[in-house]
Amino acid sequence: MTKIIKFGGSSLANGSQYQKVIDIINADNARQIIVVSAPGKRFDDDIKVTDLLIKYANQTIQNQATDAVLQTIIERYQSIADHFQVPAAAFQVIPDTLAKLPTQTYPNDEYLMAAFKAHGEKLNAELMALVLNQLGIKSRFVDPKEAGITVSDEPNSATVLPETYQNLGHFGYGDEKLIFPGFFGVTKDGNIATFARGGSDITGSIVARGLNIPMYENFTDVSAIYAANPKIIKNPIPIKKMTYREMRELSYAGFSVFNDEAIIPAIEGKVTINVRNTNDPEAPGTLIVPEGGFQSEHQITGVASSGHFSALYLHRYLLNKEVGFTLKLLNIFYKYDISYEHMPSGIDDLTVIFDNRQLTPEKMKAVGREIHDTLHPDKLNWITDYAILMVVGEGMVNMTDGLSKSIDPLAEDGIKVNMINQGASQISIMIGTRKADANRAVKDIYNQFFNQQED
Structure with a gap:
């Protein structure tokens, strides 16, 4: 059974975190479809790559010097590539793409911002494919445009269009690992547009539904979803299994482990979601399942x-x-x-x-x-x-x-x-x-x- 597996920004922040991700991928041959976020924070006072790209976009819009922030972004990807000894010639596509972003044509500044932000995920997916191939794991980067992930004409708060699932239904793949960038799709006019929030989670659900994959493993930085916020309750019980609608109701009032909007494509495709921890991959995590046949373990979840x-x-x-x-x-x-x-x-x-x-x-x-x-x-x-x-x-x-x-x-x-x-x-x-x-x-x-x- 093929699985789709998604990794958040903290799971991909540096080379050592990348290695944990690769170990997880290698631990189960069924993990064939991989969705990645942009590199997140390496330490508390660090800056996410997405935030650096927003700064890069704003400086471009305001015609300010961009050399410093551009170099900082390149160095984030370079340090990961160096960790795995990716050849310089293969890596060069990343700095080249980043440097060309200000020279591209965009319908307006909102689309410029969306395109800059989306490249955090796009380039990380390309880098993941380079690293896996460098390690002898046959892999391929998949551009959302190639896959047909079509979204509404709202540059920074896009929604997926129904034809996406038809497009993905015709998308074939063999024995190689497919690396999808999260967070964005492409409008009918060919412009990049990003989801409002929880974008990589949303992409994972979309691809799982479109490719008819029944298991979506979402790796983050917690070992389970808990019955209450651990910042409020000391050692709350972990939730072993919950329904989609329980997750939606709890997300509404602050459960932030998994984006509630990201569940909708999974609900429509009857996909089981398994929230797990990159730093504790043996922990079973929490299953989010359809309501049919569900038996509650406790009076409340x-x-x-x-x-x-x-x-x-x-x-x-x-x-x-x-x-x-x-x-x-x-x-x-x-x-x-x-x-x-x-x-x-x-x-x-x-x-x-x-x-x-x-x-x-x-x-x-x-x-x-x-x-x-x-x-x-x-x-x-x-x-x-x-x-x-x-x-x-x-x-x-x-x-x-x-x-x-x-x-x-x-x-x-x-x-x-x-x-x-x-x-x-x-x-x-x-x-x-x-x-x-x-x-x-x-x-x-x-x-x-x-x-x-x-x-």
Whole structure:
């Protein structure tokens, strides 16, 4: 059974990390399709290659000198090539490509930025192919354009187009290792466009679905996905197996090991994802699987929290009697390009919860003014001190006391709950608290379900 295997930036930061990756590839002949990120940080104060490329792009746009940053980027790749004694003539394609980036033609500066950023992955994939061939492992770099990974015309927040899967379905390969760069695809006009975030994870899922590969091993820097954030809970239990939708729900509230958007192509292709650790490759990691036939090991799978939310509270008497109130409100959000997350309501009250990363103080003021002028609420408040907790588990479907078990320990700890919402899927409970209470709330809920007392 062929496997697709993806490595993040920390796994490819230098020559010694590269060697770990190569050992993992060699440990299983089924690992034939390899997706790579750009080289990440080698130490805490280091700079990722992607960030260096962003600097290179900005200097190019502003017509500033680029020699220093260009040389720094080349040296990052050169040090890896030297570690494996890649011949200078073979390596030369990398500095040549980097030096030519400013001379290429781009539709606009956004596409220039996308192309520069994408070359972190592109050149690392080319280097990986050079290194593997140098070691006698037959390998080939695959350009996303060659593979037909076609994306929307949004240079720095592209989405994959359906024809990608048809293109990949016709993409043949033999006994060689195929090295795909993550993070980007090509528009119908032939321009490079990058995914918004978690790009290499997304590429791995896309290629797995397109090539009909049932197992996608995603190597990162942790040995498993845990039932709670290890920065909050000491030694939380590792999750052995979880469903796609559990991962999606937990990612929403802060699980950052695996990008939740990257799961969507895997869901569509019924691909099993195995999150594993490059630095501990023998650890089994966490399996992310379809819901069919899944058996829960615990009542809940995990609890997570995130503070990147804000809420807009509206009060108006007889609000529930006014036809079109919500439509008018949504039209205002549309005008200001704001998406909302949740909208719990009562007969005279309505709260709208937003991801505050899309808000600015200026935008909040403008939206508030327009709501006042259009809807005339009796009261309007922005609440920026807002955190959301997600309590998630397939096992909750059959629980009659899931809500009380989640809320009771918070009441006992004196934590005020601002909002409760149980999802229609019945596998999650959303709880709103103050940001300062979020970590305590996670501890309380974790201990309630997993019976682990913290020091």
